[in-house]
Amino acid sequence: MSNLHIRIESLRSTGAYALYDSVPQPSQPFCWAESLGDCSVEMDKEHLISSGSITDELVRVCGASWCHGRTSIVPKGHFKSSILCRKHNNQLSGVDQVGASGLHLLEAALLGPPDDSNFESDDPSNDSNKSLWNPSKVTDGNILERWLLKHTINLEVMEDFSIRPPKDIVELVFGRRMFGAGAGLYFLHAVGDTVKPQRGRLEYVRQTTSVNGQERVIGGLFKLRGVDLLICTQARDPLLPFEIGGRTIQFLHRQEKFVFNSTTHETHSMSYKWQSSQSNH
Numbered sequence: 001m002s003n004l005h006i007r008i009e010s011l012r013s014t015g016a017y018a019l020y021d022s023v024p025q026p027s028q029p030f031c032w033a034e035s036l037g038d039c040s041v042e043m044d045k046e047h048l049i050s051s052g053s054i055t056d057e058l059v060r061v062c063g064a065s066w067c068h069g070r071t072s073i074v075p076k077g078h079f080k081s082s083i084l085c086r087k088h089n090n091q092l093s094g095v096d097q098v099g100a101s102g103l104h105l106l107e108a109a110l111l112g113p114p115d116d117s118n119f120e121s122d123d124p125s126n127d128s129n130k131s132l133w134n135p136s137k138v139t140d141g142n143i144l145e146r147w148l149l150k151h152t153i154n155l156e157v158m159e160d161f162s163i164r165p166p167k168d169i170v171e172l173v174f175g176r177r178m179f180g181a182g183a184g185l186y187f188l189h190a191v192g193d194t195v196k197p198q199r200g201r202l203e204y205v206r207q208t209t210s211v212n213g214q215e216r217v218i219g220g221l222f223k224l225r226g227v228d229l230l231i232c233t234q235a236r237d238p239l240l241p242f243e244i245g246g247r248t249i250q251f252l253h254r255q256e257k258f259v260f261n262s263t264t265h266e267t268h269s270m271s272y273k274w275q276s277s278q279s280n281h
């Protein structure tokens with residue numbers, strides 16, 4: 001299984017693009033959650049990345065196999081494919097909201113509140129971004145994990161429409177099963193790290209392990225606005241160091257609080273709440 005590193009960036013329209021690229025569609029719409037059963041007859045087009053987490057009207061993508069080695073630019077409203085049925089898509093709308101809100105909070109933490117000159121809004125009269133700026137807001141970490149795993153599946157399924165995630169993985173996304181002890185979300189940062197904020201930027205790096213000589217996807221490293229989050233369906237040894245970008249770092253499993261010191265705006269923290277991690281099977 002080859003490496004996969006997809007870069008997705010929110011892009012403002014300059015009107016300079018006469019032609020946009022399109023996202024590939026399967027010859028027959030399907031639902032990657034079909035192992036749960038009870039799919040609706042109606043199929044939906046699923047946003048590859050929740051639209052609420054894309055700030056601008058265009059999406060710039062590179063690294064996906066369907067980009068064929070170049071950069072694709074797709075209107076945000078068309079950044080979707082027929083890979084989920086309507087029922088299962090609707091069941092994840094709450095997960096999408098929490099993920100998008102968590103991302104806006106993170107962006108605001110890194111770039112300052114929306115009225116800061118660093119936080120650009122397309123429409124100054126629209127204060128929806130502002131309402132998301134709430135430093136005391138706590139992100140539900142367990143739902144954020146489900147959001148990241150859902151996007152791992154979306155991006156992997158887009159690499160090969162014949163892929164169907166195993167039922168136990170789909171159950172994690174739909175909250176019908178808890179992540180096992182030691183699995184879930186790892187923050188790949190150490191105290192004192194400097195984070196370079198990247199507005200509207202999201203990267204996905206496939207994580208695999210070898211099982212009986214076969215490579216299997218076990219999660220993804222997400223670089224969200226410059227913060228590195230690893231979603232893992234299997235337990236990792238937190239004491240094992242991790243190599244990323246030429247530096248060695250430690251894992252922080254299900255961290256509850258981060259404090260950001262900024263040179264441009266006031267210091268504040270981000271908090272995550274967690275249910276106890278135990279497998280319910």
Ligand SMILES: [Zn+2]
Nearest residue numbers: 031039085088
């Ligand atoms: Zn379905």
